[in-house]
Amino acid sequence: MKVRPERIWLGLGMGSLLILTLAYLFVLHHDLREHQRLDALAIHQLVTARILGHLELVRLLPPSAPAYLKGLAWLTDELQGQPLLSGVMVWTKEGPLLNSFPEAISPLAKKLLKCPLELEKDGVFYLCREVRGWPGPGLFILVGVDESFKQDVWREGLLHGLVILAGGVAILLGVGLYLEGLRRKEEKLRETLAESQRLATVGRMAAMLTHEIRNPLNTLSMGVQMLREVGEVRPEILDRMGREIHRLSSLAEELLSLARGIKVDLRPVSLKEVVREALASPKALAEMKGVEIKVSPFPEDSVLWADLRWLVRALENLLRNAVEASPAGKTVELRITVSPEETVFIIKDQGPGISSEDQRRIFDPFFSRKREGFGLGLFIVERVVKAHGGRIILSSHPGRGTSFEVHIPSGGKNHAQSAPHRG
Structure with missing residues (x-):
């Protein structure tokens, strides 16, 4: 079965539109993921700088300084001002130093104490790194960045992509229906033209047959009449009648060949x-x-x-x-x-x-x-x-x-x- 060209182009158009929509969604998802990682890295660097600065200050304090000056509890209040930060967990190989995650998230955060780590779960992007240059037995910092708003961005982008896809499909279908209508009109015109040509051919053939048959018949009729009047067979009359009979025979043979193939x-x-x-x-x-x-x-x-x-x-x-x-x-x-x-x-x-x-x-x-x-x-x-x-x-x-x-x-x-x- 032969597929019409307009259907091929329609299929190619829909396929291209689908590929472009999927590419748009892929790029959007990749960009959002990269933004999550960059946000988490920026906050992790901020927290690391604040902790390292504090620990350096602690080393300069005299042994008689109050204990609350040496702890990290103050950092919890400071970090609460970060709108994207869900919590921070700081620990060394000797034990935990700080945990500012809410109680609902803390059990999950404790399960993620593996560095290095990058993981998104329940709208929170977790990033864990070991702090280099720490003189102690090892310092690890886990930050959680709230990315729930980016899920809204993803849903909105997905909706836009589907709207674009649906609109493109509707346009392509409209163009396809328009082309289909044009094709049907063209076929109808061709059929009408072919029928007109057939009728014209039949008309020309009928006129030609009328002319070509009438002339030899007139000649034969005149020859018969002359033979009757003369009362004898004259060679020139018979020759003329023979030529006209040959013409009629040739015409009949050619028409028969044309009809039979x-x-x-x-x-x-x-x-x-x-x-x-x-x-x-x-x-x-x-x-x-x-x-x-x-x-x-x-x-x-x-x-x-x-x-x-x-x-x-x-x-x-x-x-x-x-x-x-x-x-x-x-x-x-x-x-x-x-x-x-x-x-x-x-x-x-x-x-x-x-x-x-x-x-x-x-x-x-x-x-x-x-x-x-x-x-x-x-x-x-x-x-x-x-x-x-x-x-x-x-x-x-x-x-x-x-x-x-x-x-x-x-x-x-x-x-x-x-x-x-x-x-």
């Missing part, structure tokens, strides 16, 4: 036989017009895979057209080249040539510049060549003649195509 049965055929049969009728016409058909030497023992009847008919049509286009005393050339890949028939005349405008329509059905042409000959020729898996090339310049190249694949590689093929 071109069926080819590819078999090994002699190139010599193809050329001989294709030249039979055009040679007679050339003699009547005083035109010479010159056939260049070719390998007569060559064999190609083709439908003899259809290929002969196509080449015969091209040769007759070349003879009809050539003035008396001129030459029509037939050159044949054979290679392992293909057999090429080149038919060149010395006629007036074909205009560039007509070249674009030369293979269209019912197109002809001949007064008595049906406009089906070259159309059928092209279909025959394509049914053989080949191609036809037209080269023409006004005043310099016309050349047709028919390329027919040759050799055993086409044996698989020997089954009947519908063009």
Whole structure:
């Protein structure tokens, strides 16, 4: 099942929008986490500086100084002024020195006495570091920073991201529906145009058939009437009637081929036989017009895979057209080249040539510049060549003649195509 391009672009747009939203949320989460760590480090450094300063002061006090001056209890009151600080715990390997965490948090804080440590739990970011430069048996400081407000920031950012995602999806769906509507309108217009073209073709065909059949019938009717009046068989009347009957027969055969389609049965055929049969009728016409058909030497023992009847008919049509286009005393050339890949028939005349405008329509059905042409000959020729898996090339310049190249694949590689093929 073929997926329409607008659906592919819609899917890519939604995927890109989802990726951008996830990237935004990831960056937001990372930034909030980094801010938590920086806040905790700043407070930890502040607490460390205050404690180290106090302990240095204690060393300078005389032994007789009061005990309350040597303790850290005063630090609890001072740190309560920090809006983000949930608590501080200070201890050495000899025992605890300070714990300002609320009673509800203290049991959890005591479980986190591992340094170094960075952990977020229940809206509090815990950071523990060992203080370097402490002369005693080891000094450890654990700070807890309240980050509950950043959870609100995260929820707000998440909501914004979802709103952006939903809005983008709505826009993409709207664009997709709009494009779908345009596509349906385009399909409807194409169907209408195709139907109009079919009706126009039928109209042209009906007009052509009326004209082409009426003229021969009028001639035949006049011939019969003349025979009745004269009372004897006159050769010129019979010749004229025979030509008109041949015209009607050719028209019927071409229309039948057009209706049934071109069926080819590819078999090994002699190139010599193809050329001989294709030249039979055009040679007679050339003699009547005083035109010479010159056939260049070719390998007569060559064999190609083709439908003899259809290929002969196509080449015969091209040769007759070349003879009809050539003035008396001129030459029509037939050159044949054979290679392992293909057999090429080149038919060149010395006629007036074909205009560039007509070249674009030369293979269209019912197109002809001949007064008595049906406009089906070259159309059928092209279909025959394509049914053989080949191609036809037209080269023409006004005043310099016309050349047709028919390329027919040759050799055993086409044996698989020997089954009947519908063009």
